[in-house]
Amino acid sequence: MGLISRLSPAALRIIALLAVLAIVVIFFAVQIEGYLNGRLFNRISSSVAIMALIATGQTLVILTRNIDLSVGSMVGFAAFATGSIITNNPDLNPLLLVLYAAVVGTAFGMVNGALVAYARVPSIIVTLATMALYRSFLVEYSDAKSITTSGLPAWLTDFPNMPVFSIGAMEFRAGFTASLAVVIIVHLCLTRLRPARALFAVGSNPEAAEMAGIDAKRVVFAAFALSGLMAGLAGFMFLARFGTITVVAGLGFELKSVASSVVGGVNIFGGSGSVIGAFLGAILVDLLETSLVRWAVVSEFWREAVLGALILAAVATDTILSRRLTRLRATKKGDAK
């Protein structure tokens, strides 16, 4: 009990998430024969490698009380644009290729940011519109053609599956390791850098942030630009993993990234949350999705419903928990008349 009260609420959230992950794994291990093996880890880690980046960017935006619904379209566009460049210039330096994906994503993110922060259009409207716009750009740009694995250099398609190190049967491959590294770097920046504090401040109390001399517009703009950057990097990963890119690449990622963040304890009303939480949230969502496919009890038609219900349950728990905390504070305060 003493330990629990000493831990910060954020740390408690992470522990709770890890516990939920463990419970889910144990549950399915009992239900499904041959569930626990290296293949499960590989399947989930290679899919999380992409979603973790997107959820990280989404978290930065949600922290400022906004939302970015255009991430899926940005991932798709970045993947296609990157694939088309490398197909036409097979000898391009790999680093330049990553940089290209990042620049494409950031540019789209900056458009979102400018519209939200400086033109003062609500983010849900801006990104709903750009979600459609960026997708249309992709359709136009692709000219109804697809990127195919055959046109890509071997180093690119091999990259995600390159083993880096392994713990027991869990093989950490390059794609997942790189994405994990990005998440950790962003986490360290968020907790250790002074300018990052402004992100939390703006989401926590925008008016007070203004009064405290924080340029809230710039902060919101930066959050969207970074979300674009993350989507660009995710686009690169997407291309490397799948090789084949069509106009529907990244469709539906926006909702999955929001779900990952929220399940990971990021407050949808801004101001609190961590990218580590969002990362674990992405793992949990993916784990559920992958496991439900193999679980015979739930029919294909109910899979989405079960997933939705589980996400709702996670968010409801969060709401109830924070309300409890508020009440606890209120009684402790004792200054009610």
Add this chain to the structure above:
Amino acid sequence: MNPVLALRAVSKNFGMTAALTDMTLELFPGEVHAIVGENGAGKSTMIKIMTGIHQPSAGTVEVDGAPVVLSGSKAARLRGVAAIYQEPMVFPDLDVTENIFISATSGLLLNRPAMRRRARELIARIGMTLDVDRIASGLSLAEQQAVEIARALSQDVRVLIMDEPTASLSAHEASELRRIARALAADGVSVVYISHRLEEVFELANRVSVIRDGKHISTKGIADTNPQTLIAEMVGREVGNYFTKMPSTATSETLISVQGLSVDGVFENISFDIKRGEVLAMAGLIGARRTDVALALFGMLKTSAGQVTYKGQPLQITSSRQAIDAGIAYVSEDRRKMGLAMALPIRWNITLATLQKYLSPMGLINTGAEVATAWDYKKKLNIRTPNTDIAVGLLSGGNQQKVMLAKWLNMAPDLLIVDEPTRGIDVGAKAEVHALIRAFTAAGGTALVISSDLPEVLALGDRILVMREGRQMAIINHEDASQESIMALATGQKDAA
């Protein structure tokens, strides 16, 4: 000596309206300079110009005798000008240390141990004890203000503007805050103190400036003026006897009788009755649990013991709907949170609790009748607004309070419970609100008024119930009550007789 900050003939226009006209003000190091004026007099505009949020339309702002342009709150902070408000501007999700250093501009990496050490020093400098790792949303208002003051100090503040800082504090917390203000001034900080509480102004300030209708009226040493003069200067006319008690309109019929009402762990054994036409005032310090008694009567809090007899019948109320149906109205102390829908038009707010009266046979809202009611109240309560379709949030505090009263008066309640009816509103509007409550009881209504403002308790209460920490200390008749006797009971210096 140069003034550290000065406004020279500053004007500010918003479109066609002049919020400030030709304002001149000099602030010197080491003084507490009080600024008083009615709501809407231009105080907030003036603060916003001093803190760089607004730029003057004409005139100049000087720092140390040199004209400057304060292009934003950051620029103002860099010049050493900071403000704290009645509602503290803290970040609820961040801890005390992070809150204090949120405006810091140097250094890329956060040095957490050094920040915590410095945060402790700053908190100690203002004579508070506060865990620097606590999350701000759990802090009391007084503690949040301490955090804001520490934030200002962390940036070498030279002019600290305090806007109604004690309006929401308990008496003890308020005197703590005044001590801090005095200590800062002794350190050479120029403290600007904005308050509606004149007794506070006279206790604390060295000089006092009055502004009215966006114009500077006077600046005097505190010894050269007195409360009556200040009030007259603020309102520009003699206020009718706002502190004088109107005669009681109580009848002999008991409307409500409360016996031994308790809520476990909150308050216990509260007993009183109120006659039709009477005003019972509830006095006490913050934490006396007066609001909880009101909430229990209004069905929002589950009682654990006691009986309520209402109109001669036993009454068990378990929801606010029941209370409203029984003719009990509760006007909350918190306009923003529980009282008004700020973004909705005045008209909608007034009819919100009584909308079923405005339905046509088709079940549609009869807008014509609604407008008529809203205009009726606008005239009766003197709500200052061009029309009733503008958002309530755009009105001044006093006018918002009147809209809230209108909403509940429109229900034609038998028992009107009003919680802090005049908090944060100016003297003129106060007098109007008092007259309203009096008119309500004269017409046969019954009122229970909760107030922390002692002159108000004495001006309104036919009888006064004093509470302290969830216990009923005494019920005193108006003739036997004085500020001193109420205070003695409320602070526990004198025990319940």
